[in-house]
Amino acid sequence: MRIWGPLVAICLGTFMLLVDVTIVLVALPAMSDSLGSSLSQLQWVADGYALAVAAALLGAGMLADLHGRRRMYVGGLIVFAVASVACALSPNMPVLIGSRVVQGLGAAAMFTTTLSLISTLYEGRRLGLAFGAWASVAASASALGPVLGGLLTQALDWRWIFLVNVPVTVLALALTFRHIPRSAPGKRDAARRLDVPGVLLFALGAGGFVYAVTEAHTQGWASAATLVPLGIALAAFAVFVRVQSRGAxxxxxxxxxxRPAFTAAMITISVGEGAVYGILPYTSLWLQSVRHLSPIGAGLVVLPHAVAAALVAVVCGRWLPTPSPRLGASLGLLLAGLGVGAEGFLGPESGWPALVGGLALSGFGMGLVFQVAASLALGSVPPERAGMASGTYSTFEQLGYAFGVAAFGTLAVSAMTGSLEGKVTDASATAGTLSGGGADALLSAAPDALRPGLDHTLHAAFATGHNTLALTAGALCLAGAALVAWSTRRPRDEGPLPARQGAPAGTSRTRAHAPGGTSGHGSS
Known part of the structure; x- marks a missing residue:
C-alpha cells in the first residue's frame, strides 16, 4: 500500500475535479427545466467552475510550494465538498453558478498539487507507473463525466451529480491523511510571498474575457456590455505580464x-481542451433537445471517446515506446482535430450514430495529448518550480475549456441565426432559445399546422450550428498541431533540461517527457 495508497488518494481527487468539469453537460436541460435559465446561464454553470479553477491555479500553486502540498490538497478537498453540497441545494441559477465558482476554487487547490505530489513522492520505475495511472485518470475523467451525469440525472435527480462528491471526498481525505507525508520534499524560499496583485490581475483578465465572449451573442460584439469587459480584460493581462516580468x-x-517543450505543452493542452471539450455542451444539447435522447443515452454516446482516451493513456504508458514530444503532441492534436472535425457533417435527420466515429477518433487523440503534455510541462522545469509548472499546465487546460465553451456558444448562436434567417419571424431570438435547449418550447408555442415544418427547420438550424462548431474546432486542432511541430522542430535550442526529482533513471530528454517514463517499464 506504500505505492498505491498515495496514488489512489491523488487520483481520486483528480478524477472527481475533472469529472465535475463535464458531468453537468447532460444535466443542463434538467437544470433548465428545474430552475429556469438562459443560454448564458447554462454556459456559466459550465464555465464558472472551469474559470474559477483557471483563475486560482497559479496562486494555489505558489501557496503549495510555500506551505506544503498536502495541506493545500486537503484544504481543496474540504472546500470542494462543501461547495458541492451548496450546488446540490441551490434554489436558483445565480446560487448554482456562485456555488460552482466556489467549487472551482477548491478544485484549483487540489489540481495544482496532483502532478507535483506525484513527482516528489515517486521515483524511477514507480514514477513512470504513477504518471501512467494519473494520465489514464485524467484522460478518461472529463469524457466519463457525461456518462456519470446521465446515470445520476436519469436515475435520481440532477442534484445528485454534486452530492456524489461527498463520499468520494471523505475517502480521499482518509487516504491522504494516512498515506501522503505531511510535507513533500522540496526547497522553500522564505522570501517568497503570495503574489496577490498577480492573482487579482489574472482573475480579472480571464474572467473579463470569458464574460465578454459569453455575452457577445446576446449583446453584440460592438456593444458596451461586450467591449468594456473585453477592454478591461486585455488591460489586466497586459499589466499582469508587466508585473510578472519585473517581480522578484x-x-x-x-x-x-x-523552453520550446514547455510552450508546446501549454499550446497542446489548451487547444485540445478548448476544441474537443468546448463543443461538448452543445453536442449534449443537440442529443437531448433535438434528438430527444435521455440523459443516460446522451452520456453513453460520448462513451467511445472516454474509452479511447483511457486506452491510449494506459497502452502508451505501459507497453508502447514513448513518442518524441514533437511527434506525440502533434499527432495527438492531429487525431483530435480529425475526430472532432468528423462530427461536423450532421443533417436535419441525422442521429447519434453520426457522432460515434469522430468521438472515438478524438478520444485517441486526447489520450495522447494527456499522455505527453503533462510530462512535457513538468519535465521542462527544476523541482522547486514543480508547483508553478503544475499550476500553469492546469491553468491553460481549464482556460482552454472555459474559452472554448464561451466562444463556441457565441459561434453557435451566430450560425443558427444565419440558418434561420427568412424562415422564422425573429431569427436571433429563436437561435438563442434553440441553442439553449429550447427546441420543444419553440415547437409548443407554434400553431399546430406549422409545427412539422418548424420542427424540420429547427433540426436543420441546430445541425448547421453544430457543424460550424465541429469544423472550427477541427481546424483549431490542426493549426495547433502544426504550431507545436514548428515550435519543437529544433529541440537542441532548448538546452539541457534541469534535473527533475524522481525522473526515471537513464531516460533521454525526449523519452522522459511522457508520463509513461521509459518504454517497457513494466509494473512495479
Missing part, C-alpha cells in the same frame, strides 16, 4: 516559456 518572486515565471 512572480506568480508565473515567464522564463519557463523560453
Amino acid at each position: 518572486h512572480p506568480l508565473l515565471d515567464l522564463s519557463m516559456f523560453r
Whole structure:
C-alpha cells in the first residue's frame, strides 16, 4: 500500500475535479427545466467552475510550494465538498453558478498539487507507473463525466451529480491523511510571498474575457456590455505580464516559456481542451433537445471517446515506446482535430450514430495529448518550480475549456441565426432559445399546422450550428498541431533540461517527457 495508497488518494481527487468539469453537460436541460435559465446561464454553470479553477491555479500553486502540498490538497478537498453540497441545494441559477465558482476554487487547490505530489513522492520505475495511472485518470475523467451525469440525472435527480462528491471526498481525505507525508520534499524560499496583485490581475483578465465572449451573442460584439469587459480584460493581462516580468518572486515565471517543450505543452493542452471539450455542451444539447435522447443515452454516446482516451493513456504508458514530444503532441492534436472535425457533417435527420466515429477518433487523440503534455510541462522545469509548472499546465487546460465553451456558444448562436434567417419571424431570438435547449418550447408555442415544418427547420438550424462548431474546432486542432511541430522542430535550442526529482533513471530528454517514463517499464 506504500505505492498505491498515495496514488489512489491523488487520483481520486483528480478524477472527481475533472469529472465535475463535464458531468453537468447532460444535466443542463434538467437544470433548465428545474430552475429556469438562459443560454448564458447554462454556459456559466459550465464555465464558472472551469474559470474559477483557471483563475486560482497559479496562486494555489505558489501557496503549495510555500506551505506544503498536502495541506493545500486537503484544504481543496474540504472546500470542494462543501461547495458541492451548496450546488446540490441551490434554489436558483445565480446560487448554482456562485456555488460552482466556489467549487472551482477548491478544485484549483487540489489540481495544482496532483502532478507535483506525484513527482516528489515517486521515483524511477514507480514514477513512470504513477504518471501512467494519473494520465489514464485524467484522460478518461472529463469524457466519463457525461456518462456519470446521465446515470445520476436519469436515475435520481440532477442534484445528485454534486452530492456524489461527498463520499468520494471523505475517502480521499482518509487516504491522504494516512498515506501522503505531511510535507513533500522540496526547497522553500522564505522570501517568497503570495503574489496577490498577480492573482487579482489574472482573475480579472480571464474572467473579463470569458464574460465578454459569453455575452457577445446576446449583446453584440460592438456593444458596451461586450467591449468594456473585453477592454478591461486585455488591460489586466497586459499589466499582469508587466508585473510578472519585473517581480522578484512572480506568480508565473515567464522564463519557463523560453523552453520550446514547455510552450508546446501549454499550446497542446489548451487547444485540445478548448476544441474537443468546448463543443461538448452543445453536442449534449443537440442529443437531448433535438434528438430527444435521455440523459443516460446522451452520456453513453460520448462513451467511445472516454474509452479511447483511457486506452491510449494506459497502452502508451505501459507497453508502447514513448513518442518524441514533437511527434506525440502533434499527432495527438492531429487525431483530435480529425475526430472532432468528423462530427461536423450532421443533417436535419441525422442521429447519434453520426457522432460515434469522430468521438472515438478524438478520444485517441486526447489520450495522447494527456499522455505527453503533462510530462512535457513538468519535465521542462527544476523541482522547486514543480508547483508553478503544475499550476500553469492546469491553468491553460481549464482556460482552454472555459474559452472554448464561451466562444463556441457565441459561434453557435451566430450560425443558427444565419440558418434561420427568412424562415422564422425573429431569427436571433429563436437561435438563442434553440441553442439553449429550447427546441420543444419553440415547437409548443407554434400553431399546430406549422409545427412539422418548424420542427424540420429547427433540426436543420441546430445541425448547421453544430457543424460550424465541429469544423472550427477541427481546424483549431490542426493549426495547433502544426504550431507545436514548428515550435519543437529544433529541440537542441532548448538546452539541457534541469534535473527533475524522481525522473526515471537513464531516460533521454525526449523519452522522459511522457508520463509513461521509459518504454517497457513494466509494473512495479
